[in-house]
Amino acid sequence: MRKLTLWLFVWFLGTSSWTAFTQIRDWSIDNDGKRKFRYMHGDPTNTRWYELDNQLTVFISVNKAEPRVETAIAVRAGSKHDPETNTGLAHYLEHMLFKGTDKFGTRNYTEEKKYLDEIENLYEKYNHTTDPEKRKQIYHQIDSISNIAAKVAIPNEYDKMVSAIGATGTNAYTSFEQTVYVNNIPTNEMERWLKIEGERFRAPVLRLFHTELEAVYEEKNISLDNDNRRVNEVMLANLFKNHHYGTQTTIGTVEHLKNPSLSKIKEYFQKYYVPNNMAIIISGDVDPAATMDLIEKNFGWMTPKPIEPYKFKPEDPITSPIVKTVSGPDAESVLLGFRLPGIGKDDYYGLTFIDALLSNSTAGLIDLNLVQQQKVLSAASFIWDLQDYSIHFLQGKPRKGQDLAEVSKLLLDQLEKIKQGQFEERLMKAVLKNMMIERTRSFLENKGRIYALVDAYTSGRGWENYLATYDYMQRYNKDKIMEIAKKYYGQNYVMVIKKNGPKDEIVKVPKPEITPLPVNREEQSRFTAEIFEKTPAAIKPEFINYKTDIVTDKTQKGIPILYKKNDENNLFNLYYIFDLGKNHDKKLAFAIKYLEYLGSGTMSAEQFKMKMYELACDFGVSSTDDQSYVYLRGPEDSFEEALKLFEGLLANPKPDEAALKNLVEGELKRRTDLKLNKGAILQQAMMNYAAYGSKSPFTDILKAEELKTLTAAELITKIKQLTTFQHRILYFGQNSVEKVRDYMNKYHQTPATLTPLPKATTYVRQDMTNPSVIFVNYEMVQAELLWVYKSKDYTPELVPTVSMYNEYFGSGMSSVVFQTIREAKALAYSTRSVFRIPTKKEDPFYNIAYVGTQADKMNDAFNAMEELLNGMPLVEKNYQIAKASLKNQLETNRIIREDVLLNFENAKKLGLDYDIREKIYAALDGMRLNDIHKFQEEYVSKKPYTLLVLGSKDRVDMKKLNQYGKVTVLTLEEVFGY
Numbered sequence: 004m005r006k007l008t009l010w011l012f013v014w015f016l017g018t019s020s021w022t023a024f025t026q027i028r029d030w031s032i033d034n035d036g037k038r039k040f041r042y043m044h045g046d047p048t049n050t051r052w053y054e055l056d057n058q059l060t061v062f063i064s065v066n067k068a069e070p071r072v073e074t075a076i077a078v079r080a081g082s083k084h085d086p087e088t089n090t091g092l093a094h095y096l097e098h099m100l101f102k103g104t105d106k107f108g109t110r111n112y113t114e115e116k117k118y119l120d121e122i123e124n125l126y127e128k129y130n131h132t133t134d135p136e137k138r139k140q141i142y143h144q145i146d147s148i149s150n151i152a153a154k155v156a157i158p159n160e161y162d163k164m165v166s167a168i169g170a171t172g173t174n175a176y177t178s179f180e181q182t183v184y185v186n187n188i189p190t191n192e193m194e195r196w197l198k199i200e201g202e203r204f205r206a207p208v209l210r211l212f213h214t215e216l217e218a219v220y221e222e223k224n225i226s227l228d229n230d231n232r233r234v235n236e237v238m239l240a241n242l243f244k245n246h247h248y249g250t251q252t253t254i255g256t257v258e259h260l261k262n263p264s265l266s267k268i269k270e271y272f273q274k275y276y277v278p279n280n281m282a283i284i285i286s287g288d289v290d291p292a293a294t295m296d297l298i299e300k301n302f303g304w305m306t307p308k309p310i311e312p313y314k315f316k317p318e319d320p321i322t323s324p325i326v327k328t329v330s331g332p333d334a335e336s337v338l339l340g341f342r343l344p345g346i347g348k349d350d351y352y353g354l355t356f357i358d359a360l361l362s363n364s365t366a367g368l369i370d371l372n373l374v375q376q377q378k379v380l381s382a383a384s385f386i387w388d389l390q391d392y393s394i395h396f397l398q399g400k401p402r403k404g405q406d407l408a409e410v411s412k413l414l415l416d417q418l419e420k421i422k423q424g425q426f427e428e429r430l431m432k433a434v435l436k437n438m439m440i441e442r443t444r445s446f447l448e449n450k451g452r453i454y455a456l457v458d459a460y461t462s463g464r465g466w467e468n469y470l471a472t473y474d475y476m477q478r479y480n481k482d483k484i485m486e487i488a489k490k491y492y493g494q495n496y497v498m499v500i501k502k503n504g505p506k507d508e509i510v511k512v513p514k515p516e517i518t519p520l521p522v523n524r525e526e527q528s529r530f531t532a533e534i535f536e537k538t539p540a541a542i543k544p545e546f547i548n549y550k551t552d553i554v555t556d557k558t559q560k561g562i563p564i565l566y567k568k569n570d571e572n573n574l575f576n577l578y579y580i581f582d583l584g585k586n587h588d589k590k591l592a593f594a595i596k597y598l599e600y601l602g603s604g605t606m607s608a609e610q611f612k613m614k615m616y617e618l619a620c621d622f623g624v625s626s627t628d629d630q631s632y633v634y635l636r637g638p639e640d641s642f643e644e645a646l647k648l649f650e651g652l653l654a655n656p657k658p659d660e661a662a663l664k665n666l667v668e669g670e671l672k673r674r675t676d677l678k679l680n681k682g683a684i685l686q687q688a689m690m691n692y693a694a695y696g697s698k699s700p701f702t703d704i705l706k707a708e709e710l711k712t713l714t715a716a717e718l719i720t721k722i723k724q725l726t727t728f729q730h731r732i733l734y735f736g737q738n739s740v741e742k743v744r745d746y747m748n749k750y751h752q753t754p755a756t757l758t759p760l761p762k763a764t765t766y767v768r769q770d771m772t773n774p775s776v777i778f779v780n781y782e783m784v785q786a787e788l789l790w791v792y793k794s795k796d797y798t799p800e801l802v803p804t805v806s807m808y809n810e811y812f813g814s815g816m817s818s819v820v821f822q823t824i825r826e827a828k829a830l831a832y833s834t835r836s837v838f839r840i841p842t843k844k845e846d847p848f849y850n851i852a853y854v855g856t857q858a859d860k861m862n863d864a865f866n867a868m869e870e871l872l873n874g875m876p877l878v879e880k881n882y883q884i885a886k887a888s889l890k891n892q893l894e895t896n897r898i899i900r901e902d903v904l905l906n907f908e909n910a911k912k913l914g915l916d917y918d919i920r921e922k923i924y925a926a927l928d929g930m931r932l933n934d935i936h937k938f939q940e941e942y943v944s945k946k947p948y949t950l951l952v953l954g955s956k957d958r959v960d961m962k963k964l965n966q967y968g969k970v971t972v973l974t975l976e977e978v979f980g981y
Contacts, residue, residue: 029043030043030052038292057305059298073453075185075454084275093177095219100204115208115210122152122213127264156523165199166816167883167888170186177253190288192891211826234336241499331502341395366617371609380402397415397418520826520827549916554568567734567904568736571900581630585628585629602652619637621635689951788868794946806889813835819871819878820852821834
């Protein structure tokens with residue numbers, strides 16, 4: 004294709020519509036010495052696009068920042084391609100791609116295959132049987148034969164192999180139009196990784212199917228417990244009456260989950276997992292030519308096949324609002340959805356512009372008119388980009404006593420302002436500038452590049468059009484945006500009202516009878532043995548030397564400056580850090596929240612945020628229990644002006660009594676909503692209650708009556724006093740340390756003598772001397788169990804052993820806990836056990852184990868975790884794999900950029916003046932499995948744990964809990980303290 008000429012681009016500016024994917028940028032062709040590749044001029048990621056003879060697409064982006072590589076294998080097929088009679092196939096298959104092939108995952112495939120074929124046939128028979136008793140008999144046969152087949156299977160061989168080569172983030176995900184498999188691997192492990200992946204996709208075997216199916220059941224039941232997911236399903240079902248976006252779900256219907264077909268899953272794989280429908284996407288420290296040699300060697304065997312395009316009946320127009328209601332235990336909200344043209348279609352980039360004008364987290368109409376002015380508790384706008392249609396969502400949560408109809412009207416009013424042109428041209432320019440800055444930030448990380456490339460490939464949008472997004476958006480003026488808004492936004496929306504109340508009737512996936520499978524921990528296939536035989540030369544680790552990697556200075560008033568140069572781009576990050584938090588002054592913590600709603604000098608809060616947004620800078624303040632943070636970031640050419648503005652806000656905030664009143668009312672509503680969030684109930688409220696009892700840092704907050712008596716004057720005083728306390732400055736950017744010092748001397752307003760920090764409130768941690776149970780009732784299908792035990796006080800000498808123990812026992816997919824509870828016994832979708840290292844030297848270690856399971860499997864899940872905590876299996880091969888994984892990670896992980904400064908801050912909290920990773924690495928070679936066993940026996944086994952249980956009192960077996968220890972049933976008011 005030829006490049007778009009200037010006159011053609013000008014012509015686009017004057018047209019009312021344009022053809023999808025018309026390019027502003029074009030590809031060029033080069034040669035790496037062996038093969039041709041394409042690239043885009045001006046591509047900040049320097050991505051090369053290769054194509055094998057079999058039409059497999061390969062994207063390679065070189066990034067030398069650290070010796071690791073982010074990888075994705077993307078398939079342009081997802082749940083919209085599932086047959087209507089077998090929904091959930093794409094997602095099933097994603098799970099099964101971790102089970103191995105005829106070469107790994109088994110010690111005797113010939114013997115195993117006889118049973119697998121029989122299991123497949125039994126499932127087909129099961130699916131065509133309606134009599135409940137006969138179905139039960141067939142499933143019993145499936146379970147029995149599966150147990151026989153499992154005796155020659157080797158679970159988790161894939162996870163063990165990638166773990167051994169130092170992979171992290173091993174996972175996969177399925178959505179409407181894509182299935183993607185991800186890993187992050189060391190640079191020197193490219194050869195072994197590609198050999199594993201080439202084999203993985205060659206001939207996957209659907210072994211251990213019914214236990215993995217149970218994991219999918221768990222995932223489905225988790226989604227049924229998630230009010231937001233249910234809202235989304237209702238939304239999509241009403242936006243799309245014909246298209247699979249709405250007529251079926253990614254996980255699948257309950258009926259189809261209960262009637263899976265291995266034959267149909269195989270057909271799906273053979274149809275869509277072909278090279279002309281797949282891409283290997285790599286970003287990191289790689290040699291492209293050498294990498295392509297390995298890809299051709301391991302994926303050249305694939306054969307292309309024609310892919311039949313997805314066909315659908317176009318949706319009928321929505322002519323009046325469709326209103327639906329969902330009821331459940333979580334907080335109330337409203338979601339509006341507009342059905343729009345698909346990604347890259349007519350007006351697509353104009354609609355993207357409208358979304359950013361509405362909500363960009365800082366200066367959009369929703370941000371300033373609704374959130375900043377506190378007319379709603381929270382609100383946002385976002386778009387789901389899909390091939391055939393896109394969806395524009397408007398979301399809002401009400402303030403106390405506010406009707407959801409009012410929230411929806413306020414959201415729609417902001418769209419009306421776009422239609423009427425009630426926004427400034429400068430906001431359009433600022434949107435483009437900020438989006439470009441945000442892309443620069445995301446492309447610093449390999450993961451950011453990977454997800455952008457995956458999106459460009461699987462959506463059919465193309466990398467050239469992805470990179471040209473801002474070129475396209477620059478063609479829009481205010482009149483054109485108004486025209487597009489009037490065209491697409493009227494009464495054509497679906498509104499889903501999420502009410503707080505009894506959950507709508509839900510049909511959960513029932514628990515099948517499953518016999519636990521043998522784990523075969525000692526077994527290893529020949530393929531895996533070959534993978535482990537050839538190890539690449541190790542990469543020399545690099546640890547931080549705080550004395551040489553950080554430049555220190557101070558202002559003329561003696562405030563410390565910690566400095567690191569940014570040699571990659573023109574962005575800066577500035578932090579002020581105060582060892583002063585809620586435990587020191589609860590009113591100061593609230594004053595910091597208040598600052599978000601204040602203006603400075605002659606500017607209102609809205610004007611201040613708009614000015615910062617125009618500078619492409621963002622700022623924030625936050626307070627934890629023991630620290631407060633102030634940060635400012637953006638492009639270096641905005642640094643001085645943004646710093647001057649921000650210092651003015653800190654020194655001279657404008658009091659606003661109305662904003663304070665709204666903030667207090669909003670805070671009380673947020674607290675009420677938090678008590679409806681099951682994640683907050685278990686991980687925050689119950690955890691703190693277990694650690695401290697009824698008085699904890701979590702519960703010791705300003706009470707409602709205290710909040711209501713606060714005045715703007717006293718909070719303004721607190722804000723102005725902030726920079727009078729001892730603190731330090733962290734800077735990462737392009738300015739020299741001398742220049743930073745000069746800026747600080749000029750603008751950072753502090754007294755000649757800083758105020759010492761006030762004494763913090765001390766909270767007493769509970770010693771756990773007897774087994775006990777804390778139960779909180781919550782209406783849900785699942786039950787969540789959390790074992791908590793307070794161990795010894797922090798000592799850095801124990802950290803190497805703790806790190807190795809966590810890697811082996813319970814922190815990943817190849818760990819003992821995951822293999823046993825999920826893979827072998829199918830008792831949970833999510834499970835883990837971690838001996839948690841504290842963040843402060845004054846705090847103790849805690850051992851924390853978790854299982855999320857169906858309530859009717861709670862007893863079995865409880866017993867399984869108890870057995871592991873009290874008697875860890877000792878498998879030398881698994882230990883060596885875990886050790887190799889941890890060693891690989893330490894050799895290749897790099898702490899870079901501003902993270903060096905933040906890492907130093909974290910080390911100081913632990914009383915360290917060195918990078919603790921160096922001590923872990925030095926200890927690994929001398930560490931043995933027996934050391935891990937001794938650690939487990941001394942610190943984990945047979946301890947008097949406090950067991951936290953969150954679930955429905957009508958589903959949880961309370962008698963079982965009483966057998967463990969004294970059960971305390973607490974209310975939400977008791978664990979939250981209000």
